[in-house]
Amino acid sequence: MNNVSKVFSNGTLALKGMSLDVRGGEFISLLGPSGCGKSTALRIIAGLGAASSGSIDWPSSKINSHGLPEGDVGFVFQEPTLMPWETVFGNVHLPLKLRGVRKAEARDKVMENLTSVGLADFADAYPRELSGGMKMRVSIARALVTRPKLLLMDEPFAALDEITRQKLNDDVLTLWQQTGITVIFVTHSVYESAYLSSRIVVMRARPGQVFTDLEIAQPAVRDGAYRVSEFYRANCQKVSDALQSAIQSAES
Known part of the structure; x- marks a missing residue:
């Protein structure tokens, strides 16, 4: 700056x-x-x-x-800002999806990031099923998925x-x-x-x-x-x- x-x-x-x-x-x-x-x-x-x-x-x-x-650049906001209609996997996949990377191609990378924040077992869960801390971990995984x-x-x-x-x-x-x-x-x-x-x-x-x-x-x-x-x-x-x-x- x-x-x-x-x-x-x-x-x-x-x-x-x-x-x-x-x-x-x-x-x-x-x-x-x-x-x-x-x-x-x-x-x-x-x-x-x-x-x-x-x-x-x-x-x-x-x-x-x-x-x-x-x-x-990755960004984590004050609120998790997750899409309620998408699963945890879908939310983390979003930045890759916007780049044209299909779900099958992105699976390994998305699961690697979910594993890094301790949420690999919640890939199919929806945001409404998560605690506040878990939602924020999803947000962090999403910010990091593009490396x-x-x-x-x-x-x-x-x-x-x-x-x-x-x-x-x-x-x-x-x-x-x-x-x-x-x-x-x-x-x-x-x-x-x-x-x-x-x-x-x-x-x-x-x-x-x-x-x-x-x-x-x-x-x-x-x-x-x-x-x-x-x-x-x-x-x-x-x-x-x-x-x-x-x-x-x-x-x-």
Whole structure:
């Protein structure tokens, strides 16, 4: 993102001169107060909205008509956004279907992704038969089925209970480590960002822009023991202090 600003039709200035460099293989969290433009920034990166000024530059020569690298971006929304009339298999198959890949041809790839999120046994189930956490896993499998290089996640676990949220945090970390994918993850949670991220971008209140950029040292294994460790507590404190400074800077 190079000096990106966004003004909505009602005159609201959502982003002002936001710049962000992303390195391959990073897990970046965008953290900031509600309404600071985190989701707006993510949607502009995804091509789901246009910047009013500034640019998004991709290290790819294969740019499609939407200004995105061909096949290299997956998106997980705040809600699972599943098609209720389709099975779990059908929902995950959708991105491949839109590319003209028939169900029989896609079967192995779809089942591989369902296996990776622990839902291989639910391929024939319908969304109404799933829990909230299972629906979100389907959404993640659907975003990954095209093997994107960049996965964008817009507060995907905010509406889930704490136990389910922690389990899905662990699942996403495992997928990130196994695939080497680059992740940009929007969250309101200091604790979630400190647990997941290799880097946390703290944003100011609207109009959104980068306040500070924190590298987060993480152990090789992040698990239940890490969640109660002094190292994790110190990381949370560092991130919390940065967020409070960002809020106070906007107020002044």
